[in-house]
Amino acid sequence: MYALVDCNNFYASCERVFNPSLENKPVVVLSNNDGCVIARSNEAKALDIPMGAPAFQYEKLFERNGVYVFSSNYALYGDMSRRVMNILSRFTPDIEIYSIDEAFLLLEGFEEHFDLYSYGREMIKAVRSKTGIPISIGIAPTKALAKVANKIAKKFAARTGGVYIIDAPEKTRKALLWTKIGDVWGIGRQYEKRLLSLNIKNAQQFVELHDEYVRKEFSVVGLRLKRDLSGLTTLSLEATPLKKNIAVTRAFESMYSNYAELKERVSTYAIKIGEKLRRQGSNCSLLQVFLLTNSFRQDLKQYRASISVYTPYPTNSSITLVKTALTGLDMIYKEGYQYKKAGIIAMKLTPSTQKQFKLFSQENPKHEQLMKVVDQLNFKENGKVKFGGQDLGRTWKIKQEKLSNKFSTRLNELIIIKI
DNA sequence: TCTGGGGTCCTAGGACCC
DNA sequence: TCTGGGGTCCTAGGACCC
Numbered sequence: 396m397y398a399l400v401d402c403n404n405f406y407a408s409c410e411r412v413f414n415p416s417l418e419n420k421p422v423v424v425l426s427n428n429d430g431c432v433i434a435r436s437n438e439a440k441a442l443d444i445p446m447g448a449p450a451f452q453y454e455k456l457f458e459r460n461g462v463y464v465f466s467s468n469y470a471l472y473g474d475m476s477r478r479v480m481n482i483l484s485r486f487t488p489d490i491e492i493y494s495i496d497e498a499f500l501l502l503e504g505f506e507e508h509f510d511l512y513s514y515g516r517e518m519i520k521a522v523r524s525k526t527g528i529p530i531s532i533g534i535a536p537t538k539a540l541a542k543v544a545n546k547i548a549k550k551f552a553a554r555t556g557g558v559y560i561i562d563a564p565e566k567t568r569k570a571l572l573w574t575k576i577g578d579v580w581g582i583g584r585q586y587e588k589r590l591l592s593l594n595i596k597n598a599q600q601f602v603e604l605h606d607e608y609v610r611k612e613f614s615v616v617g618l619r620l621k622r623d624l625s626g627l628t629t630l631s632l633e634a635t636p637l638k639k640n641i642a643v644t645r646a647f648e649s650m651y652s653n654y655a656e657l658k659e660r661v662s663t664y665a666i667k668i669g670e671k672l673r674r675q676g677s678n679c680s681l682l683q684v685f686l687l688t689n690s691f692r693q694d695l696k697q698y699r700a701s702i703s704v705y706t707p708y709p710t711n712s713s714i715t716l717v718k719t720a721l722t723g724l725d726m727i728y729k730e731g732y733q734y735k736k737a738g739i740i741a742m743k744l745t746p747s748t749q750k751q752f753k754l755f756s757q758e759n760p761k762h763e764q765l766m767k768v769v770d771q772l773n774f775k776e777n778g779k780v781k782f783g784g785q786d787l788g789r790t791w792k793i794k795q796e797k798l799s800n801k802f803s804t805r806l807n808e809l810i811i812i813k814i
Numbered sequence: 815t816c817t818g819g820g821g822t823c824c825t826a827g828g829a830c831c832c
Numbered sequence: 833t834c835t836g837g838g839g840t841c842c843t844a845g846g847a848c849c850c
Contacts, residue, residue, distance in 0.1 A: 426818035451816040494850045582847050642820055691817055
């Protein structure tokens with residue numbers, strides 16, 4: 396059996412842990428630059444605030460309904476996620492961390508020794524008491540069915556106690572009939588449209604389609620999903636693998652038209668890419684750089700461009716990455732446009748332990764040491780070391796007007812309790 | 815005025831090889 | 833009129849996920 400454990404309204408719950416007065420109140424968390432709603436408490440969902448809602452369009456509604464609004468605090472959410480996953484790992488040796496707030500647990504043979512429902516309830520209690528985060532658990536013979544069970548556990552929390560188990564054919568059938576086709580894991584908007592036009596409205600009808608047909612229309616991905624949903628184990632647990640691509644992409648707080656500003660931002664993104672590569676222990680050989688104008692402003696001239704540039708050798712040195720990224724920027728930059736977003740994606744990643752010797756070009760061996768020192772200083776001093784190409788005065792800043800403290804990772808931002 | 819960021823996988827088609 | 837038959841590798845684009 397597989398369990399899918401999912402944190403309820405994760406980002407909103409993280410904010411609540413350190414601010415219990417938010418309990419039972421509507422809470423939303425915004426994306427970078429305080430742009431869109433990316434997380435909502437149940438109370439906020441009940442106010443019909445959709446996922447992705449532009450914050451400026453909902454300001455009035457927030458005010459009228461006393462909605463508590465937060466900028467996203469990834470330092471906090473990332474750390475809370477790590478804590479939750481650590482606790483879950485105590486319940487089984489086989490765990491796949493699927494996203495920041497979800498994990499699959501393999502409970503093979505556990506049903507012979509434990510009552511799975513009580514086991515799930517214990518997980519909920521442990522995570523709640525040690526981190527403050529509420530979770531829901533779906534348990535079933537396959538991953539896709541565990542996803543379905545999880546939805547049921549959450550939807551009927553009062554009745555299920557947050558744990559739902561699919562362990563018999565009648566239960567499977569009932570659960571699949573209940574699941575709307577668009578809510579099935581792996582069925583997105585496009586597939587949903589196509590299936591609805593064929594009058595396939597729920598997961599049970601999807602499972603009854605012919606294999607060949609599913610394969611033809613939805614590729615092998617769809618077929619695997621169908622088999623897994625029907626109870627045949629097709630998707631297995633995967634050790635959380637190294638990333639194959641690493642990206643840093645950001646919208647600017649305003650539009651930039653001059654090259655110097657873009658150059659500074661792209662340099663900063665390249666440096667961030669370097670940090671992420673070093674954290675994973677990877678080098679990259681190919682950088683893709685892209686540039687976009689503001690597509691919401693159709694009254695302005697539009698331009699989008701992207702280019703791939705090879706690094707001279709596999710590297711994670713911020714210095715080399717900046718040089719490479721700027722080469723790319725030079726090639727795609729055009730004067731006369733107002734740019735709103737830029738990004739860099741590092742591709743063709745290899746382990747940094749694996750040294751490749753090139754005939755004519757090699758990295759200056761001092762880079763490795765230098766980067767190590769920079770990373771250590773930046774960890775201790777919270778990002779104080781910068782490179783010459785960066786804006787030292789930091790005239791730009793992402794908009795984060797409602798940022799909470801880094802309660803769990805910074806000593807000087809600890810929660811203060813007055814007695 | 816204001817509209818996120820970061821990933822994965824698959825397929826089709828082109829370039830190239832023998 | 834008629835123009836082979838395999839392969840591999842790469843990329844762009846499109847679907848999906850959170």
